[in-house]
Amino acid sequence: MPELAEVEFFRKQWDPGIGHVFDRVSVHPKARIFRETPAPTFKKQLAGETLEASHTHGKKWMFQFSNGKWLAGHLGMTGKLFTASSDYKPEKHDHLVLHGKATTLVFCDPRMFGKVTLDFEESGGFPKWWVDLPPSPLDSRFTKTLVFDFMARHPKSPIKTLLLDQRVFPGIGNWMADEICWRLPIDPATRTGELDESERVAIWKLTRQLSKQAMGVIGDEWKKPPNSWLFNHRWKDGGNCPRKDCGSDLTRADLRGRTTCWCPNCQV
DNA sequence: CTATTTGTTTATCC
DNA sequence: AGGATAAACAAATA
Incomplete structure (x- = not known):
């Protein structure tokens, strides 16, 4: 957890x-x-x-x-x-x-x-x-270059799998990785090499944004995140995509050994 | 009884 | 050499 x-x-x-x-x-x-x-x-x-x-x-x-x-x-x-x-x-x-x-x-x-x-x-x-720990996404040293270089080294990895790598994304875990992919939105199984420039920038920015937001919501009092996040819908069977005008059934499946939840309608 | 688990490390194959 | 992947780790919960 x-x-x-x-x-x-x-x-x-x-x-x-x-x-x-x-x-x-x-x-x-x-x-x-x-x-x-x-x-x-x-x-x-x-x-x-x-x-x-x-x-x-x-x-x-x-x-x-x-x-x-x-x-x-x-x-x-x-x-x-x-x-x-x-x-x-x-x-x-x-x-x-x-x-x-x-x-x-x-x-x-x-x-x-x-x-x-x-x-x-x-x-x-x-x-x-x-x-000597790698810079946290909350740190200004967590630069676009750092993320881009890492992505360039792992073009065949699914982007979600890469987001779980603590050497470059320290602190990101399963729910945060899914949340980032959902917000973009992108299919979590997308090979990193297939991402275009704007998508790679978005991954970097969303990582920082979500890390900051999670600290605000959970870091002090462990409040329940807003229903507009994937977070509240990803665990239960029959969860629906909370994106405005979507509401599709969410899918859950194993991706490289980790349970992954995504919206098959938005995340293509 | 079976299937599942929000993580990391190690082994193995390429 | 270094990247990709699966398995192992342990125990509660559904």
Whole structure:
């Protein structure tokens, strides 16, 4: 689920913990989210530290702790961050839990496609890999040239598949990629090399526009997006194209392994 | 019981 | 070498 705006929403769920010390950390030692770093390392390193600040970039989040410790992560398909009361008892899928005097911070992820990592920076600055992440669509460095060059390198990929590539479209996920194709409108299976200049410009602009809009709608309070977006119609069977004067039945099918929803009438 | 899932990484084939 | 594609990962939900 979580794409750039949802990740921003979840980041803010830990805001009540900023400025607080977390003296105890509990983990599920076998949970896949810890990947290459042993779970006890998170326990040992984070216990006693203060949460100082938080950040997001695309689908990644980063929590800055005292003594140059950085907790980064990804929510995968089903990851969630939330705050609970200080007497909260971790449940089955709560893999990483920080216990403070006033509050408990929880990372929960039933499917465990998410991950967490730990970085140490003596200097106090961001870890280098974080600084080197590709520019977000919300950043002015997300230029037309960047997008055009990437498209030129992948002329045979369907445009929707390209939009999911985090190396150039960080934060764009399945619903956003479908939304962009629908707004253009273009068939999501269109090979990128078949797009003309104006369509490629539109992809770039719509990526920026939708990223900004999603942040506004979902990033703060997770409001329901307007019915004029494809978003509200794409999940249920029998959804109809919300475009004015269309209303055709939407189609859902697999495209390179991802469920894709589009309007067969508008998107040709 | 079966089919489905808003993501990423790895393997394999070209 | 590097791009395109499918499979693997795990568990809840319908």
